[in-house]
Amino acid sequence: MKYLAAYLLLVNAGNATPSAADIKAVLSAADVEVEEEKVEKLIAEVEGKTAEELIAEGNEKLSSVPTGAAAGASAGAASSGAVAEEAAEEAAEEEKEESDDDMGFGLFD
Secondary structure: OHHHHHHHHHHHOOOOOOOHHHHHHHHHHOOOOOOHHHHHHHHHHHOOOOHHHHHHHHHHHHHOOOOHHHHHHHHOOOOHHHHHHHHHHHHHHHHHHHHHHOOOOOOOO
C-alpha cells in the first residue's frame, strides 16, 4: 500500500510516469524501508496505465467486495431479535453500574 501511495503522490505532484527510483526516493525521504521486489512489481503492474485508469480499476474491484451490512443482513437475519435483546440487557446493566459509581452523589449536585 505504501508503494502505491508513493506512486500516486508522485503522479499528483506532476510526474505522470514515476520510475522505481522516484518511488524509492519518496519512501526513503519518509524513512520507510524499501523492498526492491515490491517496487519492481508495482512498476510492472502500472506500466502503460494512467492514474485515472488505475483508480477506475480499483473502484471496480471494490464494488464487488461485500459490505458489512449486506453480509450481516443475510447471515444474521434469523438471530437479530436475540442479539438486539442481549444488547439491550447489556446496556441496562452498564447504565445501572454507572449510576452506582457515584454512590448517590453527582459532580454537580
